[in-house]
Amino acid sequence: MSEHRDSRAELRQTPSGEEPDRVLYVDPDATQLVTFQRTMRDEPVNCRAVTTGREGLRLLDEAPHAVLLVDLVLPDMSGMEFLARASRLRPEAVRVLVLDRLDGETVCDAVNKVGVFRILQKPWDGSQLRNAVRRAVVQHRLLTDNHLMAIRLQEVNEKLHVLNRELDATVAERTSQLLLSLCNALDLRDTDTQWHSRRVALYTRRLATELGVAGEELRDIERGALLHDIGKIGVSDTILLKPGKLTEDEWTAMRRHSLFGAQILAGIPFLLRARQLVAQHHERWDGSGYNGGLRGTQICIGARIFAVIDTFDAITSDRPYRKALGHAHAVAEIRKGSGTQFDPAVVAAFERVRAEEWEEIRRHSADPEVAPD
Numbered sequence: 514m515s516e517h518r519d520s521r522a523e524l525r526q527t528p529s530g531e532e533p534d535r536v537l538y539v540d541p542d543a544t545q546l547v548t549f550q551r552t553m554r555d556e557p558v559n560c561r562a563v564t565t566g567r568e569g570l571r572l573l574d575e576a577p578h579a580v581l582l583v584d585l586v587l588p589d590m591s592g593m594e595f596l597a598r599a600s601r602l603r604p605e606a607v608r609v610l611v612l613d614r615l616d617g618e619t620v621c622d623a624v625n626k627v628g629v630f631r632i633l634q635k636p637w638d639g640s641q642l643r644n645a646v647r648r649a650v651v652q653h654r655l656l657t658d659n660h661l662m663a664i665r666l667q668e669v670n671e672k673l674h675v676l677n678r679e680l681d682a683t684v685a686e687r688t689s690q691l692l693l694s695l696c697n698a699l700d701l702r703d704t705d706t707q708w709h710s711r712r713v714a715l716y717t718r719r720l721a722t723e724l725g726v727a728g729e730e731l732r733d734i735e736r737g738a739l740l741h742d743i744g745k746i747g748v749s750d751t752i753l754l755k756p757g758k759l760t761e762d763e764w765t766a767m768r769r770h771s772l773f774g775a776q777i778l779a780g781i782p783f784l785l786r787a788r789q790l791v792a793q794h795h796e797r798w799d800g801s802g803y804n805g806g807l808r809g810t811q812i813c814i815g816a817r818i819f820a821v822i823d824t825f826d827a828i829t830s831d832r833p834y835r836k837a838l839g840h841a842h843a844v845a846e847i848r849k850g851s852g853t854q855f856d857p858a859v860v861a862a863f864e865r866v867r868a869e870e871w872e873e874i875r876r877h878s879a880d881p882e883v884a885p886d
């Protein structure tokens with residue numbers, strides 16, 4: 514009795530303004546259908562009753578239904594076939610099978626194959642029928658609410674995903690700006706190399722493009738080039754700015770700057786590939802560089818490209834002890850190092866870029882409005 518009252522109470526909660534739930538009963542016995550309509554007269558649902566499967570399917574096709582009650586034996590198809598077809602038309606409708614006789618095999622098929630929610634045995638009385646329909650309507654609402662909630666959850670998840678991506682991009686952008694400022698500060702400290710970091714970043718980008726590098730890898734290589742000497746922050750002024758020759762110990766300290774640089778960038782996930790270039794930017798193709806003594810393709814492509822560019826920039830920039838040398842001089846020097854200091858494929862690509870284009874990038878890099886990515 515209490516189960517009866519509870520389900521009725523839940524049924525009364527149909528949101529106002531919404532159409533009552535539709536309930537369809539398919540049974541070949543017209544008297545049975547009349548009893549059904551009479552029994553359900555006071556229920557807050559919209560009841561329809563038909564005697565054939567075809568008519569039932571037509572009604573289902575016209576409008577969604579919350580509950581289907583179907584007799585096992587119909588004149589034009591079996592109740593099971595009707596339910597299978599109905600579940601394709603209206604998968605959300607809750608299905609009740611009406612049986613004259615409880616037979617285990619039929620019940621199993623009804624539950625397992627056509628997803629029947631409840632079995633109603635004939636002859637049913639008014640309270641059994643109402644109870645079965647109320648339970649089925651409540652089940653339908655639960656399923657519909659669950660479905661709506663799953664859709665909303667998915668929408669919220671998608672929004673969160675977009676927000677996360679935007680947040681990641683903002684963090685990456687701000688961190689890059691911070692690192693760019695740090696590099697500018699470093700370039701100013703080491704006055705001989707003012708604009709060096711910006712310039713080599715743009716040169717490196719051009720040479721990497723010539724070698725077919727693109728997309729995120731290109732951006733990472735450019736960032737690595739920009740940050741290549743960030744580890745000089747850990748080298749003392751007395752060594753970094755010493756006008757004369759460095760002692761052996763001072764050289765050892767100076768060489769550590771590529772390791773310091775890699776340490777500084779270690780905690781920044783989006784700079785992992787850039788960090789590889791920073792760690793390896795003084796390696797040489799023949800294995801005689803520092804700090805890992807890597808050789809050939811053990812050295813990442815970014816560091817192999819950067820090695821050529823760093824030399825190119827050193828030769829074509831003013832130094833305290835000499836004026837800048839021309840492009841042809843730089844090409845000759847770089848060619849000499851092909852296969853020993855430099856990757857021959859990178860040297861070949863470098864030579865393919867015209868002198869005027871390098872000059873254009875040099876002028877561009879001294880423009881404070883231009884910032885590498």
Ligand SMILES: [Fe+2]
Nearest residue numbers: 741742770794
């Ligand atoms: Fe360096």
Ligand SMILES: [Fe+2]
Nearest residue numbers: 709741742823
């Ligand atoms: Fe450098």
